[in-house]
Structures are given as structure tokens and as C-alpha cells.
Amino acid sequence: MENNENLLSPQDMETALAEIERILDQMMVLAQLSASGLDVNRAALQKTLERLQNKIDHIADGLSGASS
Numbered sequence: 001m002e003n004n005e006n007l008l009s010p011q012d013m014e015t016a017l018a019e020i021e022r023i024l025d026q027m028m029v030l031a032q033l034s035a036s037g038l039d040v041n042r043a044a045l046q047k048t049l050e051r052l053q054n055k056i057d058h059i060a061d062g063l064s065g066a067s068s
Helices: 008-033 040-064
Strands: none
Touching: 008 040
């Protein structure tokens, strides 16, 4: 008997992927800001990028865990 309790619905997958896309858009804006030559705190930008990457990892772990 197959265990379908951990499977995500297509809507859940779409929501997760949309959140990842939103985070990637934020990361792109931060990368452009860093490359702009403006006087920005690059250490703070790096911390924010790392935090956003961790969010993506957390979402992806949830997706891969649900599909096993």
C-alpha cells in the first residue's frame, strides 16, 4: 500500500515554487544593488543573501521530503 500522506498537491508545489521565484527576484535586486557602485553595506547584503538562500533551501527540503 502506497503512502500518499506526504505528497504535496500541485497547488502546494506551485505555491512553493512561486515563493522560491519571489526570493530569487529579491536576491537579483540585492545583487544589482551590490554591483551598482553605490555606497552599500556589502556585509549586510551578504547576510541577507545568505538568509534568503536558507529560505530557498528550507522550501526545497520540504518539497523533496514530501516527494519521497
